[in-house]
Amino acid sequence: MTKRIAVIPGDGIGPEVVSQGVKVLKKLEEISDLDFEFKEFPLGAEHYLKTGELVTDEVKEELANFDAIYLGAVGDPRVEPGVLEHGILLDLRFSFDQYINLRPIRLYDSRFTPLKDKSPADIDMMIVRENTEGLYSGVGGFLKKDTEDEVATQEMVNTYKGVERVTRYAYEYAKNQSQEQKLTLCDKSNVLTYAHDLWQRVFVELGKEYKSVDQDHMLVDAMTMKLVRNPEDFDVVVTCNMFGDIITDLGAEIQGGMGLAVSGNINPEGVSMFEPVHGSAPDIAGENKANPLAAVLAASMMVEILGYSKEAAKVEKAVKLSLQNDQTTPDMGGSLTTDQVGDHLCSLLE
């Protein structure tokens, strides 16, 4: 069956890296039963500067008919920081109720971690981040702004529904793994005695349905320590939106940095969106030297979530090989161009 993919190349290096991902997906079509239909959406800084539009309701209605969204990057020095992130990235996450943010932390080669004595077997976990509420709810305000009596508030809002669905997803994820089955809740329940008390209760309550899954708890401050000292202790981690933002970036770093970090914004019942975590890197845009591996890994995760694990694994394996053999762009130690990395991956897939 044909899968319809909405491609949003976006800004800076977005178009270059996304086109490698599309190249790899087209190669997958050749060597498997997969069939994709791509449509590009020219959203991003250029479009915004020309039209003043970010993502209109019409575009959202159209996107709703796709099986997935494949996004490059947004961000442009000509646009005030935050505008494109809010108006495109966060808006799509919220509009399509992509309540899961899936972030694999996976070291492909020991060379790439800044940590001493850690191997790929030590750094291999999945972080499941809540993606539609918490401190990202946008609720808050000012009292007496711009005076010495100013009060500024930002609300961490959690709902039972929101916490339940992401926690259940994480339990299911842990349970469906072939090897270790462990789920760690990361929160700050000793201080956030309302919002994270709810997380605690839901975690324990659902835990009764998932007896085969080892259940662990870790305060966020201790979690960051353990991520760099004993990353091998983690398997699947579930956490709130804000802490997820923080620990997934730390996780990205210990597995080799932004050049390899992937983010899936998932609505299991709706339209999901896949993106490399790195930004638009305007300073190197258009020079055919941006590292496309995170974008390709994002494509691989998209294929997996669309239901084709075997094909996804092939792509991931190709990426791993290209890293081990230095068939990469200069930032990863190789000497290939963006295009050449894409071609190399396709040749590995054959």
Added chain:
Amino acid sequence: MTKRIAVIPGDGIGPEVVSQGVKVLKKLEEISDLDFEFKEFPLGAEHYLKTGELVTDEVKEELANFDAIYLGAVGDPRVEPGVLEHGILLDLRFSFDQYINLRPIRLYDSRFTPLKDKSPADIDMMIVRENTEGLYSGVGGFLKKDTEDEVATQEMVNTYKGVERVTRYAYEYAKNQSQEQKLTLCDKSNVLTYAHDLWQRVFVELGKEYKSVDQDHMLVDAMTMKLVRNPEDFDVVVTCNMFGDIITDLGAEIQGGMGLAVSGNINPEGVSMFEPVHGSAPDIAGENKANPLAAVLAASMMVEILGYSKEAAKVEKAVKLSLQNDQTTPDMGGSLTTDQVGDHLCSLLE
């Protein structure tokens, strides 16, 4: 002039490590003009279980007459998690308006960092954490608790006054350093558009008074990456209570872990409190094997904040030497007891 120190040994290994700190302070009295008067306060789990009291108003009134508080650790398996932390640690921070949490991140020997290729010159910074508001304000609540419609909220509350005073402290700290003078604001202003907008405005506004200080900004997610990849880029960092909690623990880990991490809860106009960051470690309490170095470094920071930098530097130097020469407890690679480490430090001070 005599400085009056209130000593709260607390729970678990607290008494053992704090007595090494007191031993070192007494040695300082011998070899310098310093003069201390110590009084012990038996606060902690034992006292709570016997009397039901945490810190009474009477005790607070008494503590208010001291020059500083020297705290070991609180936490006991017989008491529900959170009770002692809230009822003692956080209560003292808030009651004495200790609005600065000062956390030095300093690597004494390359062996102790989990990071590749980082030396003491690379890991040397001061994190200045706001300590009395933000997500720690305790504001929040439940709607329809224990139903499927439950909403749980937790409020990040910041005031101009609160942000201004900690930011000013951090600028002063950066300015008064002999070498590099750089201050980095760590926030999530692209998402926390109210609470952290205030931080941004205050940082820029005060920055005009501190032209000699290099001013930098980093989002908290990027900050965690940079702390493990390029810790050498940081000098002084200022941040909100919650993010400070997270990044100081990460910082503690990259400089060698909890065995060496120190926290000063400071009210520049009032009574400050100094503590090792590690917990009460009940599993090894009373065995004379707990590592006292963080407690001794906390004593050194106390001496410094009381105005005796030269004497504080001597203590820090002794700790550094004992680490380099493996005159430490087993957790740091040595084979001394808690007491012996204290004695060794005293002999180094002579």
